[in-house]
Amino acid sequence: MNQAKGSLTTSLLFLFFHFCISIDTITPTQFIKDGDILVSKGERFALGFFSPGTSTRRYVGIWYNKVSEQTVVWVGNRDNPINDASGVLTINSQGNLVLYEKNQTIPLWSTNFSTSTSNSMAQLQDSGNLVLLQRDTERFLWQSFDYPTDTLLPNMKLGLNTRTGKNWVLTSWKSKDDPGTGDIVYRIDPSGVPQLFLYKGSVRWWRGGPWTGERWSGVPEMTRNYIFNVSFVNNKDEVSIAYGLTNPSIVSRMMVNESGNVQRATWNQRDHRWIGFWSAPKEQCDNYGECGVNSNCNPYDSDSFICKCLPGFEPKSPRDWYLRDGSGGCIRKAGVSTCQSGEGFVKMERVRVPDTTKAQADMNLSLKVCEQECLKNCSCTAYTSADERGFGCMRWYGDLVDTRTYSSVGQDIYVRVDAAELAKYGKSKGPLAKKGVQAIMIVSIIAVTLFLLAFSAYCFVRRKGKVIKFLGGLSNLYVVIDHLQGGKGSDEVGISDLPCFDLSTIAAATDNFSDANKLGEGGFGSVYKGLLYGEKEIAVKRLSKYSGQGNEEFKNEVTLIAKLQHRNLVRVLVDRPTMSSVVFMLSNDTILPSPKQPAFIMKRTYNSGDPSTSGANSVNEVTVTMLEPR
Incomplete structure (x- = not known):
């Protein structure tokens, strides 16, 4: 009997527990109390009571149902906590979703929908959106997506609607233990050209810049069609952005924390942790107005101050600038005019464009017309494309604030400068200068x-005219290299100090390479005797096109002769025949005399069995027959 009663009790508890975690709606007759959990139909999100961190206070919130690390994405009564576990969330008689504390008739929190209805219910959707709707028509009366806390979920809007008065902003918790409204605010500022801002209290902390058509100007990490489908709206009624996921199985969120950062992270199910892949601000140049007005912050120039004045400007306080304090910014250089005085624009590349609070945009103007319109107004200080894909016009009036450089991705902006500064940069960097650049390019190509063409024609004429270089001056030996056979001149073979002779000179010396002057023939070709300028006997070796050894071997021989008998050395003729004698002997079959012993030899002596060099010893007399300068 007791066993049966125990089984019945267990079954009832299981059914009660299953009922508590499986329902996804709240009705006037079906409410949840502290300890109950409302779960979305696909079990992606859960709603219930929780206590953050070390706090014992109770809050109604929404969190990821299947993420092991409890991550709260929305809090209802963030500024009105419950001190015990007596809270109840239900639908009241006016049709609003309300939160009561024990023995209280005034709700701690309510959806505060103005129209009274008795036919409403609350439902938690798989998107994480808690909606109050009319049961018969399923018309939305209220939704938590219109009242975000610190987290932006997929398809949740960030921005504002001027017609309905909705203002979708993120605000941080006060601390990890207190989800109350904190000081960090993430929102879109609609002033001038709408742009993204992160505030710390009322102070601008970081600026994401205006929308460029594909991304925020100050968020170069945004990649189109990566894991998000981005929807940006900018019309007379609404300015907003929403991020949808291309893959619904991905768990991703954007949130602001109490430290002053906005960050995006995805859940890694394998490691059971959140992985962050973007955050801001993360470096000094991300801080709003780090370098003051009319300046640019460049974090990639490590050898100098990160703050640089824009073209045509100079530091307002050189002393502060020297001390690496750029907060004072820059001012226009003294004594210059940028109004109808030959001024122009200098292009700055890959930047986050300046604060657009006082800028104007016209999506119907081209960049060329944009430049012309800016030149007409002396108060216009800069311009760029409103859409970085190449259309629209954005113009600034007054000081330029919070410009910074990126390493690879960024917009181009054209800054107004005086005539002298324009000349310093060479030419206008605006699109009107493109015609001049194109003309220069065309002329250069022509x-x-x-x-x-001229060089090719010259080479062709040289080959057709059989222009030949000859090398000479090596101990009365002259070498002929025929260019038609692939030879090279003295400079080309690396012997720059060899004199060159034209073909007519060598031909005259050898009687046009007459067979009567032919002394013999070797592997390279024939050797001819001749008289250079009618008085100096020479021997000329001519490389034959039928030579089996080729140009490289012939060139090596010339190089070797040049190294062994340099023209700047004095030759000592030691009992050897002159070139004239050699030519005579070769032409008359005369036998060459036997050489004498060398002038010097090296003699070795041996001491204790070890060879050593004792020095140079002369074994015969040296006869100097002639000193002949080379």
């Missing part, structure tokens, strides 16, 4: 083409 000039290069004509040069190549």
